[in-house]
Every structure is written in C-alpha cells, then in structure tokens.
Amino acid sequence: MPLFHPAIVTSLLVLGLPLLGVVASQAIAANECPCIATGNSCVRDLACEERRGAEGQARERAREEAEPYRQRGRGGLDFDGRVKSLNPTITTPSATPIPSPASRPVQPNLDVRARTPAPRGADQPLALPGSPQSGKGQARNGSPSPAGTAPAASDDRPPAAADGRSPASVPKGSERAAPASPRLRILETGYSHLSEFGKEAPGYGLYSYAILPSDSERAALFLAEVFREIPAIGDTSAQPSQLNIFYVPLRKDKEADFTAMLQTSRGDAAKLGAEYTKSFYDYRMARGLLDHICNPPDPSVLDLCNGDLSRGPYIFAYASAASHIEPVPPPYLFVDLSDVHERAFGEFLAAFQAQVKREDVSDQAKIKTLRLRILNIALTAADWVGPVQKAVADIARSAAGDDKK
C-alpha cells in the first residue's frame, strides 16, 4: 500500500488537526493571554501578560527552592511528604510505623559482622549526683579491684550496679533487655560484682556471668583464676560498648565486708577466691541465673539443663544484661566447665576472653579446641600418675618383703 494513499492522508488530517487544536488551546490558556479584539485587529493584553509573568516567576522560584531536595534524591524529603529511605528503589511512606527499639523482639545480636558503630551511651542512665555510684572507681565496679587500685573511670562510662531505679521498677525482659543498635567488637574483659538481680550497669558491649552452683574447692579455684586472669573493670581502657563485663555475684549484705576483705587479701588471688566462695558469693543469684537460662531451655543447652546443674562452674555471656530476662532468648555463649580440670581454668578463661572478641561470640570456636581437650586429658592423666607410682612402689615393697620372709 502506498504511503500517500488518500485514505491515510485523510485519516491523519481528521485525527491530527483536532489534536493540534486542543494542545494549542491548552498552551494558550496556560501561558498566554488572549488579545483584545479592536475592530479588525487584535491588541495584546499587557495587564494579563504582566500577571502571567509574575505567576511564572513564582513557579520558577518554588522549583529552585525544591531543587536541593530533589538533587539529594536519597534520604531527602519528597514533595509528597514522604521520607525516602537510603535505598533509592524503596520509599518509606511516612504513614508506615517505624518500630521503636522497645517494641523490637528481644533477639540480641551476638554476631559483629556488618556492624555499625553504636551511639555511645544511648541507653545509659545518669548516675545520681552524690550517690555512691556516681564516684568514679566505685561507680563502675561496685567495689575496688582486688589490689584496690581501680583507676578512675572516664566520665562516659556507665555507672555500676545502680542506675537510679529499683529492681521492681525494671520490667521483666524490658527495653534494657536488647540493645537497640548493633554491637561493636569486644576488645577487653573486666570483672565486676553483681549484688542484685537486674542491677547491671547498662551500656557494655557484652555481659558475662560467673555461675557457681555451690561452694566447693573447684569454685574457689575458678574464682581465684578469674581474679588472676581478668582485670577489674576499672582497670580496662576500652570504651564500654567494646567491653565484656564479667559479673561475679556478690551477696548484698556482705558488700561492706568484702571491701574490708579486699584490703586484707592484698591481691592474693587464691586467698580472695577461697574467701569469696566461702562468704561472699551469692549462690542463690547464680542458681537464679541458671533458672533463667533453662526456663525453657534452648536446644543448645537442653542436655545441660536436663542435668542436675550442680557441678560447674559455668560462664554465661549475653549481648545485654540477662539477670532479669526470663527466658533468655538465644544466641548466647554458655560455657560448661564441669568436666574441665581445675588447673586448666586459666587456659579456659583465656580462651573465653579470646572467644568474646570473635565475630560470632556464640560459636565456641576458641573454647572447643583440640589444644584444650589435650590439656584436660594431660592434667587428668598427671593426677593419676602420682597414685599409680605410689601403688607400684607399695606393691614392689610388699613383694620384696614376702621374698625376705
């Protein structure tokens, strides 16, 4: 069919001319003023043109003012009143509710991969002015270090063991349970004392607890190693969000006695451990912590929770203060030292300190190692060698005696 067929030309004219007319009339109506008919001629309406010009300038000004927001594109404010997200393809309408940190599910992140720096002290309550907790060394520690040389803490460190709220005012599994922001990498571990449930100092990167079910020689040796291997929280230098605070439960009624005992022990870790387990350790709180973990238990600790839980010691590490959360939701690090030789506690505590610095704190990669397993076997075997030597000597002596007779 030829291009200039009469039917095609006619159709184009029929459709095109009215369309052109409509567009032209719209443009005139929008931008131009109709002329004033004076007889056979048409005179320009100057007043109308002036008015239209002013309107155009105002429109142009408005567009220029809006331009920075449009050029920003991401994270800016749209004219529709919508907040654009950082992802250019996703727009979050303002009507969509953004969940508050308190309303988020309690699932603390123990994985530091892809973490962003958390604002320091975001959830740190202020220390009460004039209160004992507002003092520097005492404020962080609750008590001085064994040597009594806890240095002055920096002002931005959270107050220890008291945030101005009574435990009753702290809701169970409340907003303090889960950190709103991702954690930073843990750099150091420091020990402190916990004299009451829910009295942990907020703002630390990781919360660990030394759990001893009962007073025993093992417990004393373990605490001696804790005081030997782990510095007091006042002696650490990292910022709180990068600190693992290692809490040792302390009987509330013995706080004053403990301070006096610290001065007499003069940094003797073995003596301190023995005295602490005998008179100062709060076994009730420790068993309460175990109850929190095991009610109901996570599958990872199911076997342990189904056992008698009377041996220990145990170490429990969590991304937030866990003494008032029940049940404690995973992920967490739970180290069972029930089958570990007493003399290996130092190595296991060192492994624990290395473990909390890992990206995934809960994987126990530094604790369940062949090296530590061999150590455990070697120390157990070493314990057997002495009695066996003595027994062989006794047998030989008795055999020699029988021969003489």
Place this chain on the structure above:
Amino acid sequence: MKFGTIFSVCAAAVAVLYGVLFSVTYPRVEITAGVVALCALLGVLTCVAVAGLWKLAVGGKA
C-alpha cells in the same frame, strides 16, 4: 655403651622435650609433680616404642 644407659638418657631427653612443649603450649598451667611424672612416663614409653621399632627394622634385615 650399654643399652640401658642410652635408653635412660634418651628417655630423659624426650621427657624434657615433652615438658618444654607442654609449658610452651599451656603457659598458664602450673607444672606440678604430676605433670613432670607424666612427661617422664611418656618419655619412657616413646623410647620403648622407638626401640621396638628399631629392633623390628634392624632385626628383620639381619
């Protein structure tokens, strides 16, 4: 030199080697009499095993 003397010297040397390896691998663990005795026992056992293998190899050829 007698076999017993050589054996004792070698066993003592291996025991010391085990002890050093242990202390290097586990610096926080105190070396007690039990650990020393274990190292001595392992040294003797190692030397017995080596001597047995040696006898097996050399004696087989002879």
